[in-house]
Amino acid sequence: MPYDIYAEKIILNYEHPHNKGVLKDADTRFKEYNQVCGDEIEVYIKINNKKIKDIKFIGRGCAISMASASMITDFIKGKSIKEIEEYNVDTVKNILGMDPGPVRMKCATLSLRAIKEAVEKYKLEK
Amino acid sequence: MYDVNKIREDFPILKIKVNGKKLVYFDNAATAQKPLQVINGIKYYYENYNSNIHRGMYKIAEDATARYIESKTKFAKFINAGSIEEIVYTRNTTEAINFVALTYGNKVIQKGDHILISEAEHHSNLLPWLWLAKRKKAHLDYIKLNKEKTGLDIESLKTQLEKKPKITAVFHASNVLGSVNDIKYITRLAHKNNSTVLIDGAQSIPNMKIDVKDIGCDFFAASAHKMMGPAGIGILFAKKSILNNINPLFGGGEMVKQVNKYSCTLNDLPWRFESGTQNIEGAIGLASAIDYINKIGIDNIKKHEQNLVKYAFDELSSIKNLEIFGGNNEKNKVGIISFAINKIHPHDIAYLFDKEGIAIRAGHHCAMPVVSELSKEHSISRMSFYLYNTTQEIDAAVNAINKIKNKFNIQ
Numbered sequence: 205m206p207y208d209i210y211a212e213k214i215i216l217n218y219e220h221p222h223n224k225g226v227l228k229d230a231d232t233r234f235k236e237y238n239q240v241c242g243d244e245i246e247v248y249i250k251i252n253n254k255k256i257k258d259i260k261f262i263g264r265g266c267a268i269s270m271a272s273a274s275m276i277t278d279f280i281k282g283k284s285i286k287e288i289e290e291y292n293v294d295t296v297k298n299i300l301g302m303d304p305g306p307v308r309m310k311c312a313t314l315s316l317r318a319i320k321e322a323v324e325k326y327k328l329e330k
Numbered sequence: 331m332y333d334v335n336k337i338r339e340d341f342p343i344l345k346i347k348v349n350g351k352k353l354v355y356f357d358n359a360a361t362a363q364k365p366l367q368v369i370n371g372i373k374y375y376y377e378n379y380n381s382n383i384h385r386g387m388y389k390i391a392e393d394a395t396a397r398y399i400e401s402k403t404k405f406a407k408f409i410n411a412g413s414i415e416e417i418v419y420t421r422n423t424t425e426a427i428n429f430v431a432l433t434y435g436n437k438v439i440q441k442g443d444h445i446l447i448s449e450a451e452h453h454s455n456l457l458p459w460l461w462l463a464k465r466k467k468a469h470l471d472y473i474k475l476n477k478e479k480t481g482l483d484i485e486s487l488k489t490q491l492e493k494k495p496k497i498t499a500v501f502h503a504s505n506v507l508g509s510v511n512d513i514k515y516i517t518r519l520a521h522k523n524n525s526t527v528l529i530d531g532a533q534s535i536p537n538m539k540i541d542v543k544d545i546g547c548d549f550f551a552a553s554a555h556k557m558m559g560p561a562g563i564g565i566l567f568a569k570k571s572i573l574n575n576i577n578p579l580f581g582g583g584e585m586v587k588q589v590n591k592y593s594c595t596l597n598d599l600p601w602r603f604e605s606g607t608q609n610i611e612g613a614i615g616l617a618s619a620i621d622y623i624n625k626i627g628i629d630n631i632k633k634h635e636q637n638l639v640k641y642a643f644d645e646l647s648s649i650k651n652l653e654i655f656g657g658n659n660e661k662n663k664v665g666i667i668s669f670a671i672n673k674i675h676p677h678d679i680a681y682l683f684d685k686e687g688i689a690i691r692a693g694h695h696c697a698m699p700v701v702s703e704l705s706k707e708h709s710i711s712r713m714s715f716y717l718y719n720t721t722q723e724i725d726a727a728v729n730a731i732n733k734i735k736n737k738f739n740i741q
Contacts, residue, residue, distance in 0.1 A: 210682070210737055219673075219739070241677045242694050242708050264707055266675035267738075308681065 209268065209304050217271035222278050225260045232329070234322035238314050243269045247277070247318045251326060254285050261315060268308050273315035275299050280319060288323050291316060332630050338718045340365035340622075351687025354723045359505050359666050359714035360691055362536060362558045364615075371618030372560065372611050383610055384584055384601075398610055401617035402600075408620050409540040409550065411567050415599035418566040418573070419608060423532040424454035426551035426566035427499070429603075430528055431458035433576040434549075434568075438496050438526075441467045446495035446525065448473035448482050450504050450700040455530040459499060471495060479704060480657030481509040487516065491523040498525045502534035506697050506704070506712070507656030508639070508666030510534065517546045526572070532556055536623075536716065537632050537664055542567050554612060559619035563612030573599050580605040631717045635665035638715040642667050642724045649731060651740055655704050665715035668695075668704075671731065674738050676711040682737070686730040688723075 227233075230248035237244045243265025250258040259277045263270070279299050280288065296312050297303050304312040338344050341363050346353050355363060375397070379390040383398045402414040411417055420426040435458070439445065445459050449472050463470040471493060474486035482500070491498070498520040503510045517527045528549035531540060535552035542550050549568050555561040578585055578596065582605030587595040596602040623631065640660040646652055651672035656663065671679060676692030683690050692711045694701045702708045713727060735741070 210678070215738060241692075242698075243677075266677035266681075268678070270675075311677070 217274040218267040221274035232326035236318035269311040348687040356713040358716035401613040420564040422564035444495040499528040554616040560615040
């Protein structure tokens with residue numbers, strides 16, 4: 205894994221995030237915080253046939269948390285609820301193409317945590 | 331002659347390398363580094379007279395007791411308190427303020443009363459009062475920031491004092507803005523309105539001459555670790571007349587003279603407020619820190635910090651897309667410069683500073699109301715200086731900023 209966690213891809217996703225915004229007709233949403241930094245993110249998910257049909261996010265935070273939200277939301281589209289439940293730190297490392305290290309891992313996984321919680325909420329409500 | 335290189339030799343940690351670079355420690359507002367004099371003071375205690383204080387009938391316990399009391403005597407003199415009766419040791423500034431809210435506050439605040447703090451307080455001088463107000467159904471009022479957001483608005487102070495708060499609690503130096511309150515003036519105005527006054531001295535104790543008699547405040551809270559002493563020991567100065575009229579928070583060893591099954595007689599001041607075994611090594615380390623500061627001279631430390639602030643301000647002001655908070659009047663500032671770079675999150679800045687071996691702080695600085703006021707990210711970066719920092723280190727920080735801006739494609 206490369207050492208430079210601020211690779212060009214990360215900076216680009218930070219400057220021009222994908223899937224930024226809200227989904228008014230979302231089936232589930234969840235807001236997650238990173239208490240260390242004060243970062244926050246809210247994900248909106250549309251689910252169809254136990255698969256992610258669409259996803260958007262709003263939030264504020266550092267380049268790592270925002271770029272990873274952009275890239276993870278891209279990745280997550282079309283994936284099944286079951287697949288999402290199995291995603292972990294390694295999934296995030298693979299999506300980002302780098303290992304953010306122990307301190308920044310909380311930033312990098314913020315959006316995935318929010319997505320998992322949103323999906324969990326969806327399951328409980330169904 | 332202030333010889334910063336000679337001072338640096340007293341601090342072993344300044345020799346370490348971080349990420350292959352010489353450590354530049356710019357997080358002094360969080361905690362200060364420790365000189366050999368403090369480290370050795372504590373080591374000497376552990377190696378030569380470690381024992382419990384107050385009642386040991388043997389030589390080393392007498393030594394430990396004497397050093398503990400001497401620590402208080404030194405601190406009382408350091409801030410010009412009347413006597414050690416007015417010096418209560420706590421764990422930190424936070425505990426000192428909470429202690430006042432839970433004892434004096436609980437006693438005097440009643441339903442409908444007012445408590446006055448400011449918008450720029452550290453959470454430690456906000457939450458104890460917020461909770462006290464909630465417990466008692468009292469009102470918590472805020473002195474506003476001035477228009478420039480560099481310090482407190484004196485007109486707002488005057489307006490709020492018209493509500494006759496029973497307690498006014500404000501910072502001496504802001505951990506975010508770096509600006510210094512005229513606490514003597516604030517105390518005088520508050521006293522005119524029959525308000526008691528607590529000063530949060532966490533950021534002024536390391537670098538400003540404190541004279542509680544001259545200030546006139548009723549309470550002054552501080553931490554040893556910010557003035558090069560160890561963590562885990564804080565100090566509450568409280569006027570004797572007040573301490574005599576409040577009850578201890580904790581019962582236990584040493585705080586009583588005699589105990590029977592259904593009553594007790596409290597010990598004298600200040601011991602009745604220090605139950606159980608105290609942070610003895612902390613007190614001894616604090617005494618060494620006071621000696622060290624006195625050797626350098628607190629006014630020299632202040633002047634050095636102001637020179638660094640001015641230098642940093644001049645250097646940072648010329649950087650495009652960089653905003654400095656708290657104003658540029660170094661005469662009215664401690665060694666704190668908070669800043670933001672357009673479109674780069676403070677946590678990315680702090681992380682990339684670390685790659686250059688420079689330790690700074692980023693975030694809400696435990697003062698969320700004021701930081702939210704300053705930044706829509708609710709987060710800012712802060713460099714804070716102390717007696718061992720140099721202008722060359724500030725140059726290194728400026729280089730780091732330029733590198734980071736390049737990385738983020740910012741002009």
